[in-house]
Amino acid sequence: MKHLLLRLEPVIWLLFGLGIMVGTMLMTAWIAVVGLGAPMGLIPADALAFERAHALGSTLIGRVVLAALIALPLWKGAHHTRHISIDMGNADRDGLVAPLLYLIAIAGSVLGIAAVVRL
Amino acid sequence: MARAAHPDAMKPKTPGRTRTAPPMAPGEFPFAGRYRAYTLFDWTGIIYLLLGFVALRVVWALGDGESAWLAVQGQLENPLYLAFHLLSLVSVIFVGVRFFRLFPKAQPARIGPLKPPPQLVIHVALYAAWIGVAGGLALVLAGGIF
Numbered sequence: 208m209k210h211l212l213l214r215l216e217p218v219i220w221l222l223f224g225l226g227i228m229v230g231t232m233l234m235t236a237w238i239a240v241v242g243l244g245a246p247m248g249l250i251p252a253d254a255l256a257f258e259r260a261h262a263l264g265s266t267l268i269g270r271v272v273l274a275a276l277i278a279l280p281l282w283k284g285a286h287h288t289r290h291i292s293i294d295m296g297n298a299d300r301d302g303l304v305a306p307l308l309y310l311i312a313i314a315g316s317v318l319g320i321a322a323v324v325r326l
Numbered sequence: 327m328a329r330a331a332h333p334d335a336m337k338p339k340t341p342g343r344t345r346t347a348p349p350m351a352p353g354e355f356p357f358a359g360r361y362r363a364y365t366l367f368d369w370t371g372i373i374y375l376l377l378g379f380v381a382l383r384v385v386w387a388l389g390d391g392e393s394a395w396l397a398v399q400g401q402l403e404n405p406l407y408l409a410f411h412l413l414s415l416v417s418v419i420f421v422g423v424r425f426f427r428l429f430p431k432a433q434p435a436r437i438g439p440l441k442p443p444p445q446l447v448i449h450v451a452l453y454a455a456w457i458g459v460a461g462g463l464a465l466v467l468a469g470g471i472f
Contacts, residue, residue: 226374228429231422232456234377236463238418241384242411244468246403254469255399257392263466264388272463273385281378287371294356294368311375319382325389 208302219286219309225275226283233276261326270323277319278312285312367424373417376410426452 212219244250253259263269285308292304356365387398401407429452430445442448465471 227421227425230374231418231425232459233463234374234418235415235422235456235460236467237381238377238411238415239460240464240467242380242402242414243408245399246408246411250468254467257388257395259469260388260395263472264385273381277378277381277385279378280374280381284371284373284375284378287368288375289371291368291371294365296351315378315382319378319385322382322385322389326385 208306212302212305219282222279222282222312223286226279226281226286229275230279230283233272234280237276264323265326270326273326274319274323277322278316281312281315281319285309363424367421370417370421373414374421377414377418380407380410422456426456 240250241255245255264273289301289305289308293301297304352361355361384398384402387394402411426449430448433442433445433448435441443451
């Protein structure tokens with residue numbers, strides 16, 4: 208397993224780096240509007256009305272942005288959570304923790320792609 | 327005139343055992359001094375994992391139809407969700423500021439014949455991209471444009 212993880216390291220680091228950079232850029236807006244602005248009534252009520260949200264999300268650009276918004280933060284999260292585990296003295300369990308976290312990221316990414324495909 | 331000494335002239339016949347000190351965490355680790363920001367940066371990973379799954383839930387509801395969409399919008403008004411998103415916004419800004427400060431310093435001196443632009447230029451470009459992407463997406467989502 209350790210050998211496989213080392214072979215996949217460039218791919219994992221690419222997704223992790225994209226998760227920090229692109230994920231952070233997209234998530235800033237998502238949290239501000241969808242997570243805080245709309246629930247607190249700070250933005251117009253019809254901005255996230257179903258018809259408008261669905262029309263925006265089902266365009267090609269909308270699907271790509273939403274897929275990136277879901278999948279990339281998962282990879283940043285999985286890789287950094289792995290490093291919390293290592294830094295807290297669980298390096299000997301990394302062969303179990305790392306695959307588990309990356310499998311969670313893979314599952315979430317696949318579901319994210321499915322979520323945007325079915326829009 | 328003396329000859330140069332043989333490089334292995336003083337080498338013992340049998341190599342000695344290499345002794346290494348047992349690994350120890352630095353005294354300030356994990357939450358004191360310079361390790362505080364490092365550790366918090368790692369801990370934002372858990373927030374990002376949760377954020378990804380919350381976004382998945384919201385987008386999935388959008389695909390399920392209007393009633394599911396309205397239901398998830400109502401759930402996001404729960405104070406627990408609001409507190410989580412407030413903490414998430416602080417985390418995302420912390421990650422952005424820290425990573426975009428580190429990124430220019432981590433560039434290689436050369437990539438083939440090319441040199442990377444000055445660190446200040448990279449730093450400003452990253453902030454411009456962040457403001458542009460986040461501002462643009464926020465405007466679209468909030469109904470400011472389109």
